[in-house]
Amino acid sequence: MIEHYEFRVFSQYRDLLGDSIPSTVASSYGILVIRGIVGDSQFASLAEVEQRLRAEGLSGIFAGWKITRSYSADEIGQAQLFHIRMPITHISAEDYGTQYADSVRCTQLTYDLEAPSGSAGQFQTVAKQTPCGVCSRQKSLLRLPVGKFQKKDLFRLVGGELVVSERFRKLVQKGLFVGADIYPIDPAGRAGSRAGEPAAAIRSAALMSMAATQGMLPSQFAFWQWLHRTSPRAVVQKLASEQSEPRVRRGESRRYEGIYQLLPTSKPLEVSLETRFGDDPFDPKSGGHYRCEFGEIAGNMQLSPLKILRSTWEGEDICRTRVHISGRQGYYRPYQILLVSKGLFDCMRRESIKGFEFEVAELV
Numbered sequence: 001m002i003e004h005y006e007f008r009v010f011s012q013y014r015d016l017l018g019d020s021i022p023s024t025v026a027s028s029y030g031i032l033v034i035r036g037i038v039g040d041s042q043f044a045s046l047a048e049v050e051q052r053l054r055a056e057g058l059s060g061i062f063a064g065w066k067i068t069r070s071y072s073a074d075e076i077g078q079a080q081l082f083h084i085r086m087p088i089t090h091i092s093a094e095d096y097g098t099q100y101a102d103s104v105r106c107t108q109l110t111y112d113l114e115a116p117s118g119s120a121g122q123f124q125t126v127a128k129q130t131p132c133g134v135c136s137r138q139k140s141l142l143r144l145p146v147g148k149f150q151k152k153d154l155f156r157l158v159g160g161e162l163v164v165s166e167r168f169r170k171l172v173q174k175g176l177f178v179g180a181d182i183y184p185i186d187p188a189g190r191a192g193s194r195a196g197e198p199a200a201a202i203r204s205a206a207l208m209s210m211a212a213t214q215g216m217l218p219s220q221f222a223f224w225q226w227l228h229r230t231s232p233r234a235v236v237q238k239l240a241s242e243q244s245e246p247r248v249r250r251g252e253s254r255r256y257e258g259i260y261q262l263l264p265t266s267k268p269l270e271v272s273l274e275t276r277f278g279d280d281p282f283d284p285k286s287g288g289h290y291r292c293e294f295g296e297i298a299g300n301m302q303l304s305p306l307k308i309l310r311s312t313w314e315g316e317d318i319c320r321t322r323v324h325i326s327g328r329q330g331y332y333r334p335y336q337i338l339l340v341s342k343g344l345f346d347c348m349r350r351e352s353i354k355g356f357e358f359e360v361a362e363l364v
């Protein structure tokens with residue numbers, strides 16, 4: 001594995017970094033872009049300067065950073081679990097009417113940007129007690145503008161929810177990959193169904209009658225929870241295979257591909273204490289760490305390669321970590337890291353599944 005870094009450093013700190021920054025690194029709009037391999041001498045001097053400024057109570061030198069990890073074919077061939085990373089798709093399901101239940105008892109301190117009235121676009125940071133992101137629960141089917149989910153197969157929304165394409169659903173179902181349930185989406189907006197019309201995927205007569213026996217509608221989240229958690233597995237698989245292909249409306253120029261919510265159900269994986277989380281690679285304080293009765297946020301970001309305790313993995317194909325990362329801020333919610341088995345990973349690569357980067361998760 002090789003870890004490449006890219007730091008964006010405010011150029012007024014150039015002198016502090018001395019000779020470790022080559023003179024060829026030029027400032028653009030007050031920012032120096034510094035690249036290298038984690039652990040090199042430049043990385044060490046960035047760490048030293050950052051820690052010194054922090055100790056003096058000054059703000060950091062970084063405007064941004066990114067670490068990418070690359071692997072040899074052998075390392076990929078021998079890996080058993082893969083961490084699937086997706087950039088956040090800036091769509092909030094809450095904006096389109098998805099319902100959530102927030103804890104009234106469990107709250108946490110968050111910082112929001114707000115524009116006071118009459119301030120003409122001037123924002124200020126406001127500290128406030130917000131319902132805890134870990135305790136927040138989705139209470140309805142995800143309601144989304146389905147037409148906006150194109151060209152990729154995997155998405156993570158601002159609320160942390162996972163959305164997958166029809167191709168990905170088929171791949172999981174045909175391959176009999178286990179560890180997650182797949183829920184239909186309630187379409188919002190023009191590219192989906194008309195207001196009040198059930199989603200294409202839940203028009204099946206078998207589903208309608210099964211829901212009726214439970215006194216529910218297939219458009220209700222609770223029905224899908226009952227279906228996946230309580231009804232026999234064989235029934236779920238049969239119904240899932242009968243879910244109709246999304247219809248293309250006459251006059252609709254663009255093919256609308258179906259999308260679904262992926263909800264991991266496998267036993268959460270325990271992350272080794274060797275894995276570091278926090279605000280930036282030199283953060284000694286696990287910035288963003290938070291714990292409540294119902295869960296834990298390890299930190300705002302994952303900083304070092306992900307290591308999973310082998311004893312906590314029961315061999316399922318779709319998994320997530322017990323700990324969350326990120327945090328609650330407006331519509332943003334913390335989420336659990338997604339991992340897949342080698343079998344599913346190989347299948348995803350063979351089928352050219354789009355919308356993700358990967359890292360090897362080491363089992364320790």
Ligand SMILES: [Zn+2]
Nearest residue numbers: 106132135292
């Ligand atoms: Zn909580």
